[in-house]
Amino acid sequence: MRESRSGRRLWPALAAPGTLWLLALFAVPFYAIAAVAFGYPDPIFRSPVPEWDPRYWDFTLFTEVVQRSLTGDLRPVFVRTLLFVGLALLLCFLIGYPVAYYLARYAGRRRGLLLALILAPWWINYITRMLAWLSLLQDDGYVNDALIALRIVPDPVRWLSGNPYTVVLALVYGYVPFFIVPLYATLDRIDSRLLDASRDLGVGGFRTFLHVTLPLSRSGLMTAAVVTALPMFGDYFTNTLVSGSPTTTMIGNQIEFYLLGGSRKEIGASLVLILSFMLMALMAYYLISSQRANRETS
Amino acid sequence: MTRRPLFLAALTWLYIVWSLVPVLIAIQFSFNDGRSRSTWQGFSFRWYWGDSGSVVSDPSLRLALSNTLQLALLTTLVATPLGVALALGLTRWRGRTSRAANGLMLLPLATPEIVMGSALYLVFTNLYTLIPLGRTAQLLGHVTFSVSYVVIIVRSRLHSIGAEYEAAARDLGATPMQALRTVLLPLLTPAVLAGALIVFASSMDDFVISAFLSTDASSVTVPIKLYSAVRTAPSPALNALATLLLLGSALALVLAWAVLRRRRGVAAGTDRAGGSALREMASIDV
Numbered sequence: 001m002r003e004s005r006s007g008r009r010l011w012p013a014l015a016a017p018g019t020l021w022l023l024a025l026f027a028v029p030f031y032a033i034a035a036v037a038f039g040y041p042d043p044i045f046r047s048p049v050p051e052w053d054p055r056y057w058d059f060t061l062f063t064e065v066v067q068r069s070l071t072g073d074l075r076p077v078f079v080r081t082l083l084f085v086g087l088a089l090l091l092c093f094l095i096g097y098p099v100a101y102y103l104a105r106y107a108g109r110r111r112g113l114l115l116a117l118i119l120a121p122w123w124i125n126y127i128t129r130m131l132a133w134l135s136l137l138q139d140d141g142y143v144n145d146a147l148i149a150l151r152i153v154p155d156p157v158r159w160l161s162g163n164p165y166t167v168v169l170a171l172v173y174g175y176v177p178f179f180i181v182p183l184y185a186t187l188d189r190i191d192s193r194l195l196d197a198s199r200d201l202g203v204g205g206f207r208t209f210l211h212v213t214l215p216l217s218r219s220g221l222m223t224a225a226v227v228t229a230l231p232m233f234g235d236y237f238t239n240t241l242v243s244g245s246p247t248t249t250m251i252g253n254q255i256e257f258y259l260l261g262g263s264r265k266e267i268g269a270s271l272v273l274i275l276s277f278m279l280m281a282l283m284a285y286y287l288i289s290s291q292r293a294n295r296e297t298s
Numbered sequence: 299m300t301r302r303p304l305f306l307a308a309l310t311w312l313y314i315v316w317s318l319v320p321v322l323i324a325i326q327f328s329f330n331d332g333r334s335r336s337t338w339q340g341f342s343f344r345w346y347w348g349d350s351g352s353v354v355s356d357p358s359l360r361l362a363l364s365n366t367l368q369l370a371l372l373t374t375l376v377a378t379p380l381g382v383a384l385a386l387g388l389t390r391w392r393g394r395t396s397r398a399a400n401g402l403m404l405l406p407l408a409t410p411e412i413v414m415g416s417a418l419y420l421v422f423t424n425l426y427t428l429i430p431l432g433r434t435a436q437l438l439g440h441v442t443f444s445v446s447y448v449v450i451i452v453r454s455r456l457h458s459i460g461a462e463y464e465a466a467a468r469d470l471g472a473t474p475m476q477a478l479r480t481v482l483l484p485l486l487t488p489a490v491l492a493g494a495l496i497v498f499a500s501s502m503d504d505f506v507i508s509a510f511l512s513t514d515a516s517s518v519t520v521p522i523k524l525y526s527a528v529r530t531a532p533s534p535a536l537n538a539l540a541t542l543l544l545l546g547s548a549l550a551l552v553l554a555w556a557v558l559r560r561r562r563g564v565a566a567g568t569d570r571a572g573g574s575a576l577r578e579m580a581s582i583d584v
Contacts, residue, residue, distance in 0.1 A: 010478070011390040012387060012395070012396075013387070015387025015391055017380055018403070018449070021441070021442070022406070022442065023402070025439070025441075025442040026402065026405065026417075029414075029417035029418050029420065030417050032417060032421040032424055033416060035420075035424070036424060050425075095313060098310070099313050101306065102306040102307060118313075118314065118317075120317075120318060121317050121321075123544075123548055125502075125521060125524075125543050126521075127505055127524045127525050127540075128324065131524055131536065131537070131540055132320035132321045132323060132324035135323075135335040135336055136320055136323065136336075138336055141336050142323070173316075176317075177317070231411065233410060234412035234413060241525065241528065241529070255412060259416055259419060259420075259510075260419075269416070269420060279413075
């Protein structure tokens with residue numbers, strides 16, 4: 001299309017307000033994390049003073065926090081976060097894959113209804129969904145009533161006082177819808193003739209799944225894992241709601257504690273930076289490998 | 299097609315029951331006639347508009363509800379025009395700066411809320427100190443995470459419209475601005491409406507950004523109220539509050555779906571703004 005001079009100016013002018021907004025309220029705030037983490041303590045009040053000029057950044061405190069995370073008192077928090085998120089992802093896979101697979105391959109006429117029901121949790125407020133479980137998991141709630149009636153346990157299970165299994169299950173409950181949807185989108189695109197071909201060649205259902213379906217859904221699995229892992233790593237509210245005990249503290253809880261609770265905001269900022277680096281590495285791995293996959297298929 | 303595997307069907311329905319029934323029970327107990335959230339004592343609306351402790355009579359619950367609605371409305375009013383303009387600009391404007399701006403627009407979609415919340419909290423307490431934490435800061439934060447949703451939805455519609463209508467208008471002598479106003483914007487209306495409704499719903503549902511930028515009781519929103527009161531002062535009134543929130547966001551999203559449904563071709567993209575955004579990020583040249 002021929003572009004006149006006014007056209008050349010119109011489009012950047014339209015993009016400018018939104019871009020400036022994001023610069024001022026997304027890019028600059030991100031920089032503020034670094035400025036606080038690499039700042040210095042006020043000589044009199046001992047409160048953290050942010051350093052905006054990178055030439056004067058002081059890394060001693062940040063290195064200290066990294067040390068504590070790798071070998072010191074914060075190490076268990078990091079290990080626990082990785083463990084909880086890893087376990088939750090595994091459960092998301094075990095629950096989410098069959099559901100997404102059924103939806104994509106066999107739902108037939110009921111697909112619209114099923115999809116609506118599976119998407120419903122996206123629209124229901126996260127805190128509301130947790131609140132629902134909080135009353136079910138009370139000592140005298142429906143879950144304990146059912147377990148005792150079925151004689152699975154003799155006494156009520158104390159689900160809500162620092163039980164790590166409750167935290168992992170709550171994370172799964174919270175985020176599994178985000179796992180199912182991108183996976184479904186990928187499984188839906190798989191050409192069913194490939195699966196028929198595999199069966200025609202005499203390969204059993206399970207081996208077809210293992211050697212045809214699973215490899216073909218790799219990109220969807222990666223997207224699903226990233227989409228669920230990113231918010232799980234930063235989650236603190238699930239943990240506070242269903243446990244609230246220091247025995248299940250995750251990175252998010254520590255960040256919330258240092259930033260909103262105490263006066264050591266620079267430690268909170270350092271932890272946010274460490275978490276961001278971890279997640280950026282995850283993201284970079286995802287982007288590079290999905291790009292490679294794109295290139296292979298095209 | 300082979301026969302339906304019963305095992306998978308059972309698992310899928312079990313999953314749906316597991317994911318939705320707890321919420322239905324929570325809604326049911328908002329209509330409980332007693333104080334309990336686990337023993338049913340008959341049907342009543344007392345926790346909605348009763349004389350004491352209900353959503354209507356408790357000032358703190360009422361304030362949370364009105365804060366949430368105001369915040370969602372203002373966020374929608376600011377984020378929608380910003381996002382529509384940004385989508386138009388980024389789609390038609392070519393060049394290095396445009397690509398950088400596009401990357402900046404996609405980043406909030408891939409940023410965990412706690413990182414964005416911490417960043418906004420630190421910038422408002424250390425740099426933009428003219429804006430105190432509270433409702434204004436919450437509005438600025440909500441707009442920041444909402445703009446990208448609007449861009450993604452409007453842009454997918456822009457791509458399906460193509461450049462032909464606009465080119466035709468230009469050939470007939472319209473200036474770029476006229477072509478935009480008389481041809482492109484009317485075609486974009488359903489996507490703009492859907493974007494606005496999705497922004498409204500996601501602002502109502504947001505917890506983390508609101509919580510990091512709130513100060514005291516004056517800036518409490520419904521999710522914050524639910525979060526802080528559920529352990530300290532549980533009451534079926536909280537369930538009633540949650541039910542009202544659910545009703546609000548369900549209404550907004552059903553409307554958005556209906557608006558998009560009328561135009562074929564765009565509906566698929568919006569259901570998974572997050573996922574498609576990630577996929578879009580995957581296709582950017584690094």
